[in-house]
Amino acid sequence: MESMRERFTATASQLLDEDPRVAVVLAVISSDRFTEAKKAHPDRVIDVGIREQLLIGVSGGLALAGLRPIAHTFASFLVERPFEQVKLDLDHQGVGAVLVSAGGSYDMASGGRTHQAPGDIALLDTLDGWTVHVPGHPDEAEALLRHAVADGDSRVYIRLSEQANRAALPVRPEGFQRLRSGAGGVVVAVGPLLDATLEAVEGLDVTVLYASTVRPFDAPTLRAEVRNAARSDVVLVEPYLAGTSVPYVAEALCDVPHRVLGVGTGREELRRYGTWQEHVAAHGLDAAGLRKRLAGFLR
Secondary structure, eight states: OOOOHHHHHHHHHHHHHTTTTTEEOOOTTGGGGGGHHHHHHHHEEEEEOHHHHHEEEHHHHHHTTEEEEEEEEIIIIIIIIIIHIIIIIIIIOOOOEEEEEEEETTGGGOGGGGGTTHHHHHHHHHHHSSSEEEOOOOHHHHHHHHHHHTTTTTTEEOOOOOOOSSOOOOTTSSSSSEEEEEESEEEEEEEGHHHHHHHHTTOOOOOOEEEEESOOOOOHHHHHHHHSSOEEEEEEEEEEEEETTHHHHHHHHHTSOOOOEEEESSSSSOOOOOHHHHHHHHHHOOOHHHHHHHHHHOO
């Protein structure tokens, strides 16, 4: 199966052909994958070099000029390093762009801490008005990218990773999808952690919701599912910093007595870099690790 990043570059190249408003802004990363697109659209494929702050600044300028920029690099270089420009050149100016990251939390584990970004969505949560998509399959990544580009002048972040589910689901950019029903609590599985979550809850009487879009947070669906369950226990399984969406659960259920467990990447830095698969296991985000956490909490 092709990766989400491969599907992204192919789809973005098609969008350049289809929509004259689309521009792709790069900072070296994936530039080799846009060689043909740059020949066809030299004025709308821009590589700023290893200048991530400029990557966002140029995107803001293109948006002010009426274009729909897609900015792309690894998550740590797209959100963390140029965060001031994201805050000022996009948010403060009230213009939109589609930021598409690669690398997830630790896909580039061998690159060390500079290439790891488990806190990207928590950081974007400090800003206003962002839509955040976390696809779990290349097909979902394509559908969400096309939706984001067509979504007026909104500010959208699409988080791509090497980890992917075996099968795609029809994406719903506006909310969560119920995959199974149960009375013993509600488990929200985000993006590429769906397969491991479904394996982990095998035999447990729980509702499973799938989220490929996490912002806006789908509070109405969560409230309805919690009210339908016999127990108001909620587990969030997120492929980034553990507890990132816990405040949104608390707000959604502010008038409902409940318990919530946020499962995700830990704050402790793993210095034996290894592979992303080893990081998944080390953070307890494989099926066995999730089973232990979820069964203990939901028992």
